[in-house]
Amino acid sequence: DAKTTQPPSMDCAEGRAANLPCNHSTISGNEYVYWYRQIHSQGPQYIIHGLKNNETNEMASLIITEDRKSSTLILPHATLRDTAVYYCIVRVATNAGKSTFGDGTTLTVKP
Amino acid sequence: DGGITQSPKYLFRKEGQNVTLSCEQNLNHDAMYWYRQDPGQGLRLIYYSQIVNDFQKGDIAEGYSVSREKKESFPLTVTSAQKNPTAFYLCASSMPLTGQNEKLFFGSGTQLSVL
Numbered sequence: 510d511a512k513t514t515q516p517p518s519m520d521c522a523e524g525r526a527a528n529l530p531c532n533h534s535t536i537s538g539n540e541y542v543y544w545y546r547q548i549h550s551q552g553p554q555y556i557i558h559g560l561k562n563n564e565t566n567e568m569a570s571l572i573i574t575e576d577r578k579s580s581t582l583i584l585p586h587a588t589l590r591d592t593a594v595y596y597c598i599v600r601v602a603t604n605a606g607k608s609t610f611g612d613g614t615t616l617t618v619k620p
Numbered sequence: 621d622g623g624i625t626q627s628p629k630y631l632f633r634k635e636g637q638n639v640t641l642s643c644e645q646n647l648n649h650d651a652m653y654w655y656r657q658d659p660g661q662g663l664r665l666i667y668y669s670q671i672v673n674d675f676q677k678g679d680i681a682e683g684y685s686v687s688r689e690k691k692e693s694f695p696l697t698v699t700s701a702q703k704n705p706t707a708f709y710l711c712a713s714s715m716p717l718t719g720q721n722e723k724l725f726f727g728s729g730t731q732l733s734v735l
Binding site: 541543545550551552553554555558596602603604605606607608609610611612613 | 624651653655660661662663665668678708710711712714716721722723724725726727728729731
């Protein structure tokens with residue numbers, strides 16, 4: 510699976526959009542980008558995934574660059590409950606258990 | 621509600637003692653996993669099972685053992701051979717489907733500490 514690089518921490522004001530970047534310059538053509546988040550002392554929660562098109566669901570939007578070497582997770586109106594560690598994972602569609610959860614980005618939403 | 625239940629939430633281990641962490645799922649998922657998480661770090665795969673009565677070692681299996689006698693259950697035993705067991709342990713499950721995107725569903729974790 511491709512390696513990902515994320516900033517260790519970010520801050521965001523409550524009500525503003527949170528944009529979390531992820532670099533995955535060695536991504537292969539059949540690898541997807543997945544995002545999970547982990548609120549303190551809980552298990553990670555799936556957010557969204559994509560291959561090459563931008564994706565949106567009730568939780569977030571995922572923007573993948575045309576060359577697929579980087580992506581951005583967007584939380585459109587961040588709330589205090591969005592404070593968590595966000596993991597960007599790149600892997601093939603199957604073998605979910607082989608997902609590599611690195612150190613992620615700690616997002617702190619401030620009032 | 622469907623989900624994954626881990627118990628206990630907190631567990632203490634004495635020197636030389638084996639302890640078992642419970643993981644039960646009612647999602648009818650075939651695959652189950654155990655991860656270890658140390659403070660401020662990501663997750664590391666301990667063991668995984670893709671079908672009943674079969675399991676494979678992950679990246680850090682030494683000092684741990686598992687069983688998969690039932691589809692719903694995947695208990696993890698932390699043996700006395702694991703010299704640094706203090707960590708947050710997470711159980712997860714997924715439903716592998718050919719050609720489909722496979723998502724992981726996690727339990728709420730067990731914090732294991734050494735007395």
